[in-house]
Amino acid sequence: MFKYLKQLTSLVAMVAVLFTFTTETMAAKKSKTLKNTQKKGFVRCGVSQGLPGFSNADAAGNWTGIDVDVCRAVAAAVLGDANKVKFTPLSAKERFTALTSGEIDILSRNTTWTLSRDADIGLTFVGVNFYDGQGFMVRKSSGITSTSQFKDGISACTNIGTTTELNMRDFFNSKGISYEPVAFEKADEVVAAYDAGRCDTYTTDKSGLAAQRTKMSNPDDHIVLPETVSKEPLGPVVRQGDSVWEDIVRWSLNAMIEAEEYGITSANADSMKTSDNPAVKRLVGAEGELGAAFGLDNEWSLRIIKQVGNYGESYKRNIADTGILPDRGPNELWTKGGILYVPPAR
Amino acid sequence: MDLKLQKIIPQLITVLVVVLVFGFFTYNAQINMENRGIDFGYGFLSQESSFDVQFSLIEYDGSHSYFRAYLVGLLNTILVSVIGIIIATILGVIVGVARLSPNYLINQFAAFYVEFFRNIPLLLQIFFWYFAALRALPLPQDADAMLGVFFLTIKGLYVPAFIWENLNVFLYSIIAAIISIIVIRIHARKVQETQGKQLPVFWISVGLIFILPLLSFLIGGVSLSFEIPKLKQLATTSFKYEGGISLPPELIALTLSLALYTATFIAECVRAGIQGVGKGQKEAAASIGLNPNQVLKLVVMPQALRIIIPPTTNQYLNLTKNSSLAAAIAYPDLVLVFAGTALMQTGKAIEIVSITMLTYLSLSISISILMNWYNKKIAIKEK
Numbered sequence: 206m207f208k209y210l211k212q213l214t215s216l217v218a219m220v221a222v223l224f225t226f227t228t229e230t231m232a233a234k235k236s237k238t239l240k241n242t243q244k245k246g247f248v249r250c251g252v253s254q255g256l257p258g259f260s261n262a263d264a265a266g267n268w269t270g271i272d273v274d275v276c277r278a279v280a281a282a283v284l285g286d287a288n289k290v291k292f293t294p295l296s297a298k299e300r301f302t303a304l305t306s307g308e309i310d311i312l313s314r315n316t317t318w319t320l321s322r323d324a325d326i327g328l329t330f331v332g333v334n335f336y337d338g339q340g341f342m343v344r345k346s347s348g349i350t351s352t353s354q355f356k357d358g359i360s361a362c363t364n365i366g367t368t369t370e371l372n373m374r375d376f377f378n379s380k381g382i383s384y385e386p387v388a389f390e391k392a393d394e395v396v397a398a399y400d401a402g403r404c405d406t407y408t409t410d411k412s413g414l415a416a417q418r419t420k421m422s423n424p425d426d427h428i429v430l431p432e433t434v435s436k437e438p439l440g441p442v443v444r445q446g447d448s449v450w451e452d453i454v455r456w457s458l459n460a461m462i463e464a465e466e467y468g469i470t471s472a473n474a475d476s477m478k479t480s481d482n483p484a485v486k487r488l489v490g491a492e493g494e495l496g497a498a499f500g501l502d503n504e505w506s507l508r509i510i511k512q513v514g515n516y517g518e519s520y521k522r523n524i525a526d527t528g529i530l531p532d533r534g535p536n537e538l539w540t541k542g543g544i545l546y547v548p549p550a551r
Numbered sequence: 552m553d554l555k556l557q558k559i560i561p562q563l564i565t566v567l568v569v570v571l572v573f574g575f576f577t578y579n580a581q582i583n584m585e586n587r588g589i590d591f592g593y594g595f596l597s598q599e600s601s602f603d604v605q606f607s608l609i610e611y612d613g614s615h616s617y618f619r620a621y622l623v624g625l626l627n628t629i630l631v632s633v634i635g636i637i638i639a640t641i642l643g644v645i646v647g648v649a650r651l652s653p654n655y656l657i658n659q660f661a662a663f664y665v666e667f668f669r670n671i672p673l674l675l676q677i678f679f680w681y682f683a684a685l686r687a688l689p690l691p692q693d694a695d696a697m698l699g700v701f702f703l704t705i706k707g708l709y710v711p712a713f714i715w716e717n718l719n720v721f722l723y724s725i726i727a728a729i730i731s732i733i734v735i736r737i738h739a740r741k742v743q744e745t746q747g748k749q750l751p752v753f754w755i756s757v758g759l760i761f762i763l764p765l766l767s768f769l770i771g772g773v774s775l776s777f778e779i780p781k782l783k784q785l786a787t788t789s790f791k792y793e794g795g796i797s798l799p800p801e802l803i804a805l806t807l808s809l810a811l812y813t814a815t816f817i818a819e820c821v822r823a824g825i826q827g828v829g830k831g832q833k834e835a836a837a838s839i840g841l842n843p844n845q846v847l848k849l850v851v852m853p854q855a856l857r858i859i860i861p862p863t864t865n866q867y868l869n870l871t872k873n874s875s876l877a878a879a880i881a882y883p884d885l886v887l888v889f890a891g892t893a894l895m896q897t898g899k900a901i902e903i904v905s906i907t908m909l910t911y912l913s914l915s916i917s918i919s920i921l922m923n924w925y926n927k928k929i930a931i932k933e934k
Contacts, residue, residue, distance in 0.1 A: 297895065298891055298894070298895055301895070301898060302900055305589065321896075322898075325590075325897075325898050327584075327589045327898075343786075343789075344788065344789070346787065346788040347785075347786040347787050347788045347789045348786050348787030348788070349786045349787075349789070354786065355785075356785045356786070358783065358785060358791050358793065359785055359789075360706060360791070365878075365887060365891045365892045365895065366891060366892055366894070366895030366896075367895070370602045370603075370892060370896075371601050371602055371613075371896070373603075374601060374602060374603050374613045378613075384603075385605055386602075386603050386604070386605050387605055387799075387801075387881050388605070388881055388883070388887070388892065389879075389880070389881045390878050390879065390881075390887070390891065394682075394879070394880070394881070397682055398682075398685075398881070401682070401685060401686045401705060402690050402705045402706075403685065403705055403706060403800065405785055405786070405789045446586055
């Protein structure tokens with residue numbers, strides 16, 4: 206009897222230890238960034254200083270764009286309100302420091318995912334919300350219709366602190382063309398200098414070229430050359446070391462893309478709760494316990510879809526309808542000939 | 552003993568506080584960098600930079616190291632500072648003297664210039680010269696030649712390049728001229744001190760500095776030709792000049808705005824210096840028979856310089872530090888190249904910013920040392 210009692214105590218002790226252990230890991234799952242965000246009541250999001258279609262503020266200070274929508278999606282998932290976002294406009298040069306120093310919690314600023322950025326400087330890329338490539342813009346009157354017509358001594362305006370600067374060198378070196386790089390800190394200054402005739406060509410991501418073209422004094426005088434000289438997968442970035450927060454941002458983006466795949470829109474999201482498709486039901490929170498894994502409730506993705514919309518809606522609203530890039534190109538779902546393909550939410 | 556302790560304790564406390572504060576920040580940075588998985592180290596300086604720079608005084612392209620990129624930025628900063636300081640000094644002295652001119656139009660114009668440029672923020676002036684003035688410049692194909700060989704265009708100023716033969720002989724002749732001028736000056740001073748005679752040193756010097764180099768052309772085998780910039784077509788409406796030397800518009804805009812801005816402060820230093828010399832000094836000098844030129848050269852200026860130099864040193868430092876605004880208009884100075892592009896490509900924020908800060912500190916201290924040495928040289932020598 207005494208012997209059993211001893212065994213029983215040890216068993217109780219073991220269970221107790223196990224229990225405290227599990228509650229502790231559950232608490233740890235509530236990441237520091239998530240806790241801070243919930244305490245503050247808003248998501249701190251770093252965006253560009255004004256790139257139409259991606260992140261741009263109107264005269265009243267309302268931010269719109271597909272990069273902005275990623276932050277809004279996270280706010281909807283975490284705080285229940287897509288408007289609870291504080292946007293911090295950052296230059297290309299400032300963006301990573303702002304993120305690693307903890308000034309912002311998500312960097313959603315048309316940022317190219319590269320190995321060295323991911324591995325070196327304390328950042329983690331969570332996905333791709335726009336597949337882009339670097340291109341060149343020239344004046345129509347120059348008669349240039351292809352990069353093969355570039356000649357020695359061409360001057361090219363661009364931004365500092367971007368992959369563009371490196372790609373430009375690779376491109377001109379591989380073609381054996383000597384060039385004059387003119388690199389500014391702000392995109393507006395690049396556009397002003399190119400527009401004034403300081404440079405023969407303006408190079409950056411093609412989406413950026415299309416967006417900046419709308420800011421030129423006479424947009425029709427400029428064309429974007431057809432060649433794409435690099436891969437520029439643009440996506441949101443978080444600080445290294447908070448894997449729960451990383452997962453929240455990743456799956457907020459994935460949920461938007463998957464919602465489009467299953468035809469769930471901001472308009473029909475509620476009615477989709479009674480869908481026959483379990484994948485759809487999971488995504489609108491009618492089945493499964495997906496949110497618990499992040500320490501969120503089950504309707505996190507439903508809120509994203511209802512308040513921000515699916516990826517297709519976001520693209521249409523920000524990029525297609527504004528005339529920047531009406532054609533989705535590679536940023537179409539894999540089922541429709543594009544390369545948008547996200548892991549399943551289950 | 553007590554007195555000694557009293558003296559030492561505050562010092563010890565000061566040292567302790569400094570060490571603690573410094574230690575706290577270092578520790579804090581270390582912990583945070585470790586948490587975020589950021590490595591610390593200067594090894595990146597020898598890595599390949601893989602970005603190009605628009606304008607460089609030394610040979611550089613992306614296959615060189617980050618350290619080389621640092622040198623490129625540093626030299627560009629020094630270049631713009633040196634040119635800026637020279638122009639600002641010349642302009643400042645002229646305007647400062649002009650403000651004291653009895654001619655109403657001249658002194659009012661000088662006063663207007665000082666008030667106008669001194670009271671507009673420098674960054675705004677840089678933007679004005681770069682974006683507003685630049686837009687008004689012609690495209691390369693529309694530019695008219697100035698004096699037949701200079702072309703000022705939106706893409707920069709193109710000037711003819713000198714092509715020398717036997718350049719070293721020419722340089723030797725200049726060095727020879729300078730040495731002989733120094734010797735003659737020493738001799739002239741001796742003659743004046745012992746015999747009271749004044750030799751026309753100035754004219755002899757001017758003669759030497761022209762005649763010796765001229766001789767090198769005539770008998771030394773030196774020859775000089777010019778390479779005049781030629782228009783080159785890049786595309787239907789896209790042109791540039793080739794050959795000769797091209798100065799980027801960024802350099803011109805930056806130098807111009809720095810010089811015009813700093814010159815206003817130097818002008819005020821000069822005016823204060825001249826006005827600071829007592830009226831009695833001039834009258835006394837005139838009364839012993841010196842002509843107005845000699846009064847200025849021998850009595851007023853040596854005393855005025857003592858007042859002018861220290862605040863002017865400050866302005867030189869300001870100009871050098873202000874040159875970091877170059878980043879706004881794409882002039883590849885230290886801040887743009889190293890604390891900009893290199894910082895972004897490597898992510899080594901602490902390392903690069905610390906190097907940049909130390910570099911500016913060293914530049915400023917060098918200028919201070921140089922100016923203090925000069926100041927000491929012209930100071931009153933107490934006997």
